[in-house]
Amino acid sequence: MSTTDYLIGFSALALVLWNMRRHELTDRRLLRPIIIATVVCGAFLHAVPTAGAAGALVGAGLLIGIACGAVSAFATRLERDGSTGPVIATATPLAVTVTGLAFASRLGFAFAATNGLGPAIGRFSASIGIHSAQAWIAALVLMAAADLVVRALILWQRRTAALGAARWTPGLPAA
Numbered sequence: 001m002s003t004t005d006y007l008i009g010f011s012a013l014a015l016v017l018w019n020m021r022r023h024e025l026t027d028r029r030l031l032r033p034i035i036i037a038t039v040v041c042g043a044f045l046h047a048v049p050t051a052g053a054a055g056a057l058v059g060a061g062l063l064i065g066i067a068c069g070a071v072s073a074f075a076t077r078l079e080r081d082g083s084t085g086p087v088i089a090t091a092t093p094l095a096v097t098v099t100g101l102a103f104a105s106r107l108g109f110a111f112a113a114t115n116g117l118g119p120a121i122g123r124f125s126a127s128i129g130i131h132s133a134q135a136w137i138a139a140l141v142l143m144a145a146a147d148l149v150v151r152a153l154i155l156w157q158r159r160t161a162a163l164g165a166a167r168w169t170p171g172l173p174a175a
Contacts, residue, residue, distance in 0.1 A: 061139030065146030
């Protein structure tokens with residue numbers, strides 16, 4: 001990994017954790033992690049192997065990312081500011097821990113792979129039928145993207161439900 005790669009990775013982590021602090025859950029806030037995922041995919045994802053063990057690794061990365069995003073989204077507390085106010089989101093320690101550890105683990109793996117453990121990872125990969133470093137890159141990048149996108153989509157759905165529960169139609173009594 002180059003210095004630029006590290007800067008992109010740590011910047012993405014900082015933006016994601018910044019976005020998890022207590023805030024009004026707006027469309028703009030929900031769009032930010034999707035933009036981050038798009039930038040990260042554009043910067044690092046050049047091919048997605050789908051055959052054999054490489055495809056299984058990429059699939060596992062996606063599933064782990066989906067699981068991390070779902071846990072983080074459901075561990076985020078949502079509350080209304082009054083009956084007609086905005087939805088306020090606050091990430092719980094579990095949400096921050098899952099997201100932070102997932103990002104830090106991916107960056108740690110990339111650091112290890114490019115600073116001495118690359119040959120050992122290559123031997124292990126070959127022994128299980130993965131013959132391309134691109135499989136690891138795709139699995140880790142798609143894991144990160146799935147984590148961010150799934151978290152944003154679940155929070156969007158939860159926010160919509162919270163807003164819908166308090167909405168009323170003119171002429172009808174408020175719920």
